[in-house]
Amino acid sequence: PDKCPVFAVFYAEFDIKKGPVVRYQSPKNFLDLNLPEGGQSIFDSTSEYIITGSELTGKIITLSTHDVHVMTRPTQITNEKYERNSLLFSIGMVLRRAADPRPFRPLISKLAMTLRNMEIESGILSDPIKVRRTIQPLLERVLISMNSPRWECNLLLDRSTSLNLKLFHPPKPPASPVRNYQVPVLLVRDFQLGYYEWDLAINWVILHIDGITNARQISVKAEVDLEMVLACLRVLKHHGIISVVDMFLYTNRYECTERAAAMLTGREDKLLQEAMDFAVKRPQQHGVTDEHKNNNTGKIPSSSSPININWNEIFKEFDHRRFITFGVVNGLLIRVHSYPF
Known part of the structure; x- marks a missing residue:
């Protein structure tokens, strides 16, 4: 093999x-x-x-x-x-x-x-x-x-x-430090977090990870010292529980990858559904559920569907910050840094 x-x-x-x-x-x-x-x-x-x-x-x-x-x-x-x-x-x-x-x-x-x-x-x-x-x-x-x-x-x-x-493989090298301006994003489902036995500090920090809030803001919301929050996030990053991305700003510039084109043209239906589940503002919104889902099954219609998708209406139902975060984590978008600014 x-x-x-x-x-x-x-x-x-x-x-x-x-x-x-x-x-x-x-x-x-x-x-x-x-x-x-x-x-x-x-x-x-x-x-x-x-x-x-x-x-x-x-x-x-x-x-x-x-x-x-x-x-x-x-x-x-x-x-x-x-x-x-x-x-x-x-x-x-x-x-x-x-x-x-x-x-x-x-x-x-x-x-x-x-x-x-x-x-x-x-x-x-x-x-x-x-x-x-x-x-x-x-x-x-x-x-x-x-x-x-x-x-x-x-x-x-x-x-x-x-x-x-x-055969004992050498341990993974420690994860790089998490910066206070970086945004942690969970890579596992909520029910999977119960499989791990974290200490009280990490369990408390996990409750404040939403894919939007950066480390400094988590420290304020959770009322936990910033250094402790950064240490907890580094442990989670080391074990592959989270990924960290830059904080979303409307002035940021992103470039689409080929995978993004495949998702939006219906060749990655599962990924498109995951993006919707992650970024939708409220579950079962009227504009998404009744008009844009196939037979009310909770799935985005494929490119072969006769339904004419109105993307402007769909994007009103999404949190743009979480949508961009999902794209960066899953290789759909690449942050473009331009110089001079």
Whole structure:
């Protein structure tokens, strides 16, 4: 799917005769996909960083190539039973270029350390039968789990070893401060606000948000210190409960977008209905309900309706400030700033 962050998971080793080789990968052959003439596969262009010298073993290496991120963790086990007295392997992931690679670092480290411990305890990586039976199914399960909505993987690898991986995304950066002249606009329905457990100050401020009043005016109406109001609005903005726009003035200049044209020509009926619900002065007005709605169902007639819509009459029933606010929040209008004023 388009939103899956992990494209592939692979296990590579250093072969004494061939050098770095990918033993197992999921999906199969992903790192060896054929490219246009003259190009290199993902593995060919990154092999020297997938299997490295001892100076980089135990380190997370991130490369950006072929429009993806390649993350690997080379690991070395020293023991006289191996040829050249060491086993050098690497576990890695191929990530979508738009994905943030930082949350995957602890996952790769834990996966590499789990395989290292299993090799030390039971020789799973140096036994051709055990490694074939274990690694390929493991990579397939990890790939599916890391692309699932839960971003979690829980596997029992053998009688004594379990693998538990959980992807934790870094927290969102704090929202930018709200200015005292900005107007907060609720982005959720009133009944949805009850799903959140806010403190008393935020609950009180929310009651005074109407899409018209700016932060300073809310402070006066709510009889709450301005700094407290700005702090509450910033919290709501951080959680996506509100958006903030410039205060409406009749001297402001706005430019319509293509989406506005689509709405007014009937190609965005749902959006037009939402605009009416947000901006109408009083519900069930005579000019809107009886003459301009389809069959009294509360819906604006589409462009194919035989009813001739009189927009001048309709706009008398709307609060112009809330209508402009709705347009800015939903990408129908763009504020135009001219200089010099």
